[in-house]
Amino acid sequence: MVKEIERAGIPVVHVATVVPISMTVGANRIVPAVAIPHPLGQPDLGETEEKQLRKDIVEKALIALQTDINEQTVFSDDKE
Amino acid sequence: MLEGKKTAILGDRDGIPGPDMSNKLKIVHYLNQFFGQIGGEDKAGIPPRREDGPIGPGAALNNSLGEDAEIVNTIICGDTFFNENLEESKSEIKKMLKAINPDLLIAGPAFNAGRYGVACGTVAEIAKTELGIDVVSGIYPENPGYEMFKQYAYFVETSDSAAGMRSAIPDMIKIVKSYIDKNGELGSPEEEGYMPRGIRKNIFAEERGAARAIKMMLKKLEGEDFETEYPMPVFDRVDPVDPIKDMPKTKVALVTSGGIVPKGNPDHIESSSASKYGEYSLEGVMDLDEENYETAHGGYDPVCANKDADRVLPVDVMRDLEKEGVIGELHNKFYTTVGNGTSVANAKAYAQEIAENLLADGVQAVILTST
Structure with a gap:
């Protein structure tokens, strides 16, 4: 889903618990979430x-949306 | 590695002692809480545990394997626990595998369950790369666990739901039997019936490479079917869109695969394999409360999301940020579907429609949340 929204030209940030899945589906801007439920x-x-x-998580997502990236990027705590 | 494993299985005639159990192929089976018969989503948080003998689908596997092999232990872990406590789960399961020291690991089958597929794949990776144990598993090709871990296991292709158990089990048994017969040296995916692992192996071909290549090219020129010896991987990636420059003037929309819907799920979005998505108004909604919102998702414990759906779709915080001027505005509609065993083709189609609507409404950025 993230990919199709991005393909349409809208920047999208994926807030997802299982980051490896988010990487596999091809999200470009990823913010790790707390827990599955x-x-x-x-x-x-x-x-x-x-x-x-x-x-805090939503603000991190907004920062991700404002960050210029060239490849899939996980915006985790140690980066911000 | 498997030398001699089969030889001691004979016997049990005329008073000769029965088969020496210790020389059977020793198998460990990995299951989630559901197939491990512990419970449903309410038990998805259980840490890894080790049980004796086969459990659930393991019983059918074990029976069909007959005297050649035996499931000596079953390792069970809750899907949510596994994915949320990845390092702990990995080290705990590695310890268990080391202690049991099996000849082969069977994982799943996981069908199209995302968390379970990732768990089976991760366990396969540990077994294969850290302990040198081969792994047989079953998975639906669209399960992300296959793409992520295909090189670590012989995955047979299963249907997308547990209804396919009846054909998954014989397919997995076929691989295990072949594995025993061939002393662990399985042939190609086509020959054995597992899905490609993306691994190249040197083999002796009848014809030299140049001759094979020319033949393929001639077929291609004639427009005939030919089978490449080196399939190109399919990468479906989208380049990142340029970032937002002026967030205080940006219209942001919320989208989720976590199944948040107005109470009562008016459009009846299915709890798994969703056949539709929903578009709901946020006009005047400041907060998603228990009385008016819930989740339709059947793939995680819904208690927390039902109590406060902002935990999945953060409307309350977005309204605050809107008021504070951090964002221009929150789009007055949200889009939702259930990302639980939903096919990639469907998810793609929903998102294309959603994206069209978002563009038409002048939305400039999207926060998509997943459980």
């Missing part, structure tokens, strides 16, 4: 902390 959440955290975590 809650990619952008963490039920163990309090409401405020959980929302902050989600915001």
